[in-house]
Structure formats: C-alpha cells, structure tokens
Amino acid sequence: MQAKDMSDPDYVAAVTDLLGLLAYGELAGYTRLTASAQLAPTLLQRAETCRMAVTEFKQYERLAARLTEIGRNPQQAMQPFVQVLDWFHTQTSPSDWWESLINIYVGDGIARDFYLEMSSFVDPETAGLIRSVFADRGQAEFVLTEVRSACELNPALSGRLALWARRMVGEALSQAQRVSAERDSLPQLLLGGDDGLDLEGVGKLFDRLTARHQARMAALGMAA
Amino acid sequence: MQAKDMSDPDYVAAVTDLLGLLAYGELAGYTRLTASAQLAPTLLQRAETCRMAVTEFKQYERLAARLTEIGRNPQQAMQPFVQVLDWFHTQTSPSDWWESLINIYVGDGIARDFYLEMSSFVDPETAGLIRSVFADRGQAEFVLTEVRSACELNPALSGRLALWARRMVGEALSQAQRVSAERDSLPQLLLGGDDGLDLEGVGKLFDRLTARHQARMAALGMAA
Numbered sequence: 477m478q479a480k481d482m483s484d485p486d487y488v489a490a491v492t493d494l495l496g497l498l499a500y501g502e503l504a505g506y507t508r509l510t511a512s513a514q515l516a517p518t519l520l521q522r523a524e525t526c527r528m529a530v531t532e533f534k535q536y537e538r539l540a541a542r543l544t545e546i547g548r549n550p551q552q553a554m555q556p557f558v559q560v561l562d563w564f565h566t567q568t569s570p571s572d573w574w575e576s577l578i579n580i581y582v583g584d585g586i587a588r589d590f591y592l593e594m595s596s597f598v599d600p601e602t603a604g605l606i607r608s609v610f611a612d613r614g615q616a617e618f619v620l621t622e623v624r625s626a627c628e629l630n631p632a633l634s635g636r637l638a639l640w641a642r643r644m645v646g647e648a649l650s651q652a653q654r655v656s657a658e659r660d661s662l663p664q665l666l667l668g669g670d671d672g673l674d675l676e677g678v679g680k681l682f683d684r685l686t687a688r689h690q691a692r693m694a695a696l697g698m699a700a
Numbered sequence: 701m702q703a704k705d706m707s708d709p710d711y712v713a714a715v716t717d718l719l720g721l722l723a724y725g726e727l728a729g730y731t732r733l734t735a736s737a738q739l740a741p742t743l744l745q746r747a748e749t750c751r752m753a754v755t756e757f758k759q760y761e762r763l764a765a766r767l768t769e770i771g772r773n774p775q776q777a778m779q780p781f782v783q784v785l786d787w788f789h790t791q792t793s794p795s796d797w798w799e800s801l802i803n804i805y806v807g808d809g810i811a812r813d814f815y816l817e818m819s820s821f822v823d824p825e826t827a828g829l830i831r832s833v834f835a836d837r838g839q840a841e842f843v844l845t846e847v848r849s850a851c852e853l854n855p856a857l858s859g860r861l862a863l864w865a866r867r868m869v870g871e872a873l874s875q876a877q878r879v880s881a882e883r884d885s886l887p888q889l890l891l892g893g894d895d896g897l898d899l900e901g902v903g904k905l906f907d908r909l910t911a912r913h914q915a916r917m918a919a920l921g922m923a924a
Contacts, residue, residue: 522727
C-alpha cells in the first residue's frame with residue numbers, strides 16, 4: 477500500500493476498517509456512558525454524563541457520514557468490530573460511579589491518543605475528521621474534579637481505582653491485539669507504505685501512549 | 701390559582717412541577733430508549749433508536765433551560781418525579797425489540813397527547829415550549845413499519861404485543877394517578893382557575909386521549 481488516496485482499493489479498504497472501528501467505538505461508547513450515567517449519585521452528574529454520551533453519538537454520526545461519503549455502508553463497516561468492542565465493554569463494566577469515571581478517563585483517554593496517532597497515517601480529509609472527532613472534549617476535567625475529591629474523603633478508594641485503571645489498560649491492549657490480528661488492514665495502515673513505522677517507530681508510539689497514560693494517572697495522584 | 705403568569709407563586713410552583721415532570725420524563729426516556737436500542741436486531745435499527753434517544757435528551761435540555769430561566773433549579777424540580785418514573789420504566793422494561801417498539805409507540809404516544817393537553821393550561825411561553833418539545837417526531841412511522849412487517853411474518857406476535865400495549869396503558873394510568881395524588885399542584889393546573897376543567901371537561905379529556913390511543917392501535921392492526 478503506497479498511495480493514501482481513494483484511487484487505491486487497498487487503502488479504501490483499510491480506511492473503511494479504521495472508520496468502522498472508530499464509528500462503532502463511538503456508538504458503543506455512547507451506550508456505555510448512558511448506562512454509566514445511571515450510577516451517578518446526583519441528577520446533575522447524571523445529566524452531565526448523558527451530555528458526554530450524546531457528544532459521542534454526534535461523533536459516531538460524523539464518522540458514519542464519512543463512510544457514506546466514500547461510498548461505504550456504515551453498518552457493514554462497523555460489523556467486524558461489534559463483537560470485540562462489546563466484549564471489551566462487558567469485561568470493563570463498572571460496578572459503581574467511580575469505576576465508570578475511570579473508564580471514561582483512562583479508557584477513552586488511551587483510545588483517543590491512539591486514534592490521534594492513527595490520523596498521521598491516513599489521507600488529509602480522514603485525518604482532519606479524526607483529529608476533530610477526538611479533540612479534547614473537556615471530559616478529563618469533570619472526572620479529575622470528581623475522583624480527586626472522592627479520594628480525599630476516602631483514601632482507600634484511590635488504591636481500588638488504580639487497580640481498576642490497570643485492568644482497563646490490560647483489557648484495552650488485549651482487545652487492540654485481537655483487532656489487529658483479525659483485521660490485517662489496520663496494522664498495515666501503520667506499518668505499510670513509504671511512511672510506515674519500523675520497529676523503532678512502533679516502540680516510540682507505545683512510549684508516547686504510555687507517557688500520556690502515566691501523566692493522566694499522575695493527575696489523579698495515582699501510579700500507572 | 702387564577703393568574704397564569706410568573707407573578708403568582710402558586711402558579712410558578714405548579715409550572716415548576718410540570719416542567720420538572722416533563723424534564724425527568726425526557727431524561728428517563730432517553731436512558732430507556734438507549735437501553736432499548738441494544739435490543740435492535742441490526743446496527744441500522746440500533747443507530748436509528750439511539751438517534752431518537754438523543755432527540756429526547758435535547759428536549760430534556762430545553763425543558764431544563766426553561767426551569768433555569770424561571771429561576772428554578774432543574775435537578776430540584778425533577779427530584780419529586782424520579783421515583784415514580786423510574787418505577788414506571790422498571791414495570792414496563794421490554795423483554796425484546798418488539799416490546800420496546802410498543803413502549804415507544806404506545807407509551808410515548810399517550811404521554812405526548814397528555815402533555816399537549818396540559819399545554820392549554822399554562823402561560824403562553826411554557827405552552828409554546830411544550831408544544832414544540834412534544835411535536836410529532838416521526839417516531840410513529842418507524843415503529844409502524846417495523847411492527848407491521850414483523851406481525852405479517854409472525855401473526856402470534858400481534859396478540860402478544862396487544863397485551864403488552866394494554867400493560868403499558870395500565871401502568872401509565874396507575875403512575876399518573878400516583879403523581880397527581882402526590883403533587884397536588886399538577887391536578888390544580890388542570891382543574892383550578894377560571895379556565896379549569898369541570899367533571900365533564902375531565903371526561904372529555906380522557907375521551908380524547910382514549911380516541912387517539914385507539915387510533916394508534918388500529919394503525920397497528922390491533923384492538924386497544
């Protein structure tokens with residue numbers, strides 16, 4: 477795969493997979509966030525969480541619209557990723573409000589960082605869409621305020637949530653590995669072509685993702 | 701209660717209750733619809749249902765904004781209705797996609813008709829908002845198409861769904877009765893003041909709601 481334009485059928489297939497993964501990620505994220513909102517201790521926090529969920533649905537719609545624009549059926553493009561993402565959400569189903577906040581902060585944080593990295597390997601129009609969809613939505617501030625004040629009142633919570641965050645990362649890595657093994661087109665986006673990553677490049681990508689994750693955990697006062 | 705304007709504290713209390721009920725109704729409806737979307741047989745139907753849910757959230761936001769505008773806290777205004785509406789949704793939790801469609805069509809249909817009736821008893825600005833929020837959203841067409849074609853393929857489904865619709869109506873009536881017993885301000889909106897309903901007026905209101913419900917059921921090919 478050399479060209480990053482729509483005249484190359486291999487590239488179109490790869491970008492269809494990427495957009496399908498991202499679109500279903502947002503649709504499933506919307507559903508998860510709406511369910512998590514039910515765990516909120518107050519109506520204000522519940523409404524705020526629903527507002528974040530609705531934003532995810534809007535981003536799903538933009539990604540689906542891009543698929544339609546390049547002549548692909550959004551539902552067909554999402555289908556290969558339904559099982560793996562649903563499994564991820566089942567494995568990381570929060571048992572309380574605080575775990576659900578860690579899901580938003582840690583899980584969505586890593587996913588967003590990774591998708592923004594992927595945007596360097598696609599055509600400018602798709603890249604612009606991905607950067608806009610996964611721009612910082614200010615969700616982190618909401619979570620930081622909530623979790624920090626709860627951990628001050630209850631220091632034992634901090635240890636439990638740090639463990640939960642580790643579980644999120646482990647599941648995310650394990651599912652990412654499954655996706656890349658099953659859909660060869662996606663690692664090829666990163667590794668193929670003249671600007672593809674070599675082994676060192678992949679290592680550096682993981683270093684950047686790790687550094688950002690550690691910074692997020694440090695902001696919570698937790699070790700990664 | 702004579703005046704229908706914001707200089708009358710009794711009227712403000714009543715309209716706060718009404719807007720609180722409607723706002724929580726939309727917020728809870730959003731949550732229910734998003735959960736129902738998970739029952740959809742295809743991603744297309746699921747996305748369509750989520751889109752309807754997101755519309756309910758937007759309507760919740762408009763009702764909450766109106767509460768803020770009249771100097772009331774939306775969360776406080778919604779609080780008295782949380783338990784009764786959550787109970788309603790628990791009692792009418794659909795076990796499959798078809799039941800969830802009947803919830804949308806029958807439950808939301810009756811609620812919308814009732815709220816539009818209520819709009820005749822409030823100040824023009826609140827009335828305009830309620831009429832706009834509960835304007836026909838075209839959800840009925842989606843449900844009609846889905847349910848009709850499913851019942852053609854499986855005639856036994858029709859009888860089951862007609863029973864389910866009856867259960868929805870029974871629960872709705874029972875919860876409406878609870879709300880009006882607990883929050884005296886709401887029946888007073890309908891019954892108090894110079895333009896309040898008398899016994900005959902209440903009877904006619906129920907006749908109109910019944911006729912519209914029967915028309916909806918007839919459109920499904922079912923008896924009410």
